[in-house]
Amino acid sequence: MKFGVIVFPGSNCDRDVAMVPRDLLQQPTRMVWHEESDLSDLDVIIVPGGFSYGDYLRCGAIARFSPAMKATVQHAERGGFVLGICNGFQVLTEAGLLPGALMRNRDLHFVCDRVPLRVERTNLPWTQEYQGGQVITLPIAHGEGCYYADADTLKSLEDHHQVLFRYSTPTGEQTDAANPNGSLNHIAGICNRQGNVLGMMPHPERAADPALGSTDGIHLFKGLLNALVGTR
Template sequence: MKFGVIVFPGSNCDRDVAMVTRDLLQQPTRMVWHEDSDLSDLDVVIVPGGFSYGDYLRCGAIARFSPAMQATIKHAEQGKFVLGICNGFQVLTEAGLLPGALMRNRDLHFVCDRVPLKVERADLPWTQAYQPGQIITLPIAHGEGCYYADAQTLKDLEANRQVLFRYCTLTGESTVESNPNGSLNNIAGICNRRGNVLGMMPHPERASDPMLGNTDGIHLFKGLLQMAMGIGR
């Protein structure tokens, strides 16, 4: 399985992701410059965290117009996999690949922490290496991670089971106290209806190396590899 990691001016988590896919999982990985429009050799496109184009207009608002993102939209339309992490999630909503928007955190402060998440479903390639309802811990680092959508969009997301990760307590309850940024419905990560596009604010790539003492994140990538090898639930 070949991965591509988009590199924008301002990306700061691109090498972290490549370290996971290329070094830990031994998968071919290509760094994709934002002006590159040919993604035909890739199976998975990852839009990493950072501050694409300096977030000068609005998080992800400029990145959506880049040649690489226009090619990513076509990549997704073909049913291929797209993962947006943190700023990448913001870019995916701006590009229309995922519904809703990411707004300023509830307390208007940048949040850098490790938080518990509940895996809401484990029947997609992204999550099949987890157990349904499993509580995992992933790092977060964002100032605009508050997920917002109108009431009907939220209703549709829940009805279609598009919420894959939700902020929670260590015992799995979704409470105000366990919500680090004010996201509606404690949403931490969603997919599109087809299930091939995932956006999430927490950083799975920062919880993948055993040297860091937490490997909860690497199972997201391993789920894709299991799918590629024909291993699934």
């Protein structure tokens, strides 16, 4: 199973996330420069966090036009798996792979913290290693992580069970205090209808190694790997 991590000018989480499949899961992993257009050797493409192209214009607005992202869109359309984390989530919405947009945090401050998330759905490869309703803790670090979509889009997301993670209290409740950025419906991560594209603001790679004090994030990668290996 081969993973690829896209590297944009301004990426700063690419090496962090590459460490998970390469070192912790022992899977072939390569760094993909943003100018590459042939990603046909990859099974999973990860769009990492950071500040792609310096976040000029809007977060992810320039990255969407890169050759690597055009190839990523084609990969997703063929059913390939794509994971966008933090800035990567912003890039996926700009590229049209996921609905909605990420806006300035409610209090207009950059937030760096560890937050509880409630797992909403477990019948997809991304979340099959979790339990429904389980509360996990993952780090966040963003200034524009407030998920926004119009009412019809939000209804469609809920109707099709596309919300995989929500900000919550440690006991799984949704309160204003437990929503670090003001995201509508407490949304922290969503998938497309097919379930092969996932975007999330929290960083699972920062909670994947026991040396970091938490392994809640590694199960996302393990679940995906086990599902893909099982289909081979």
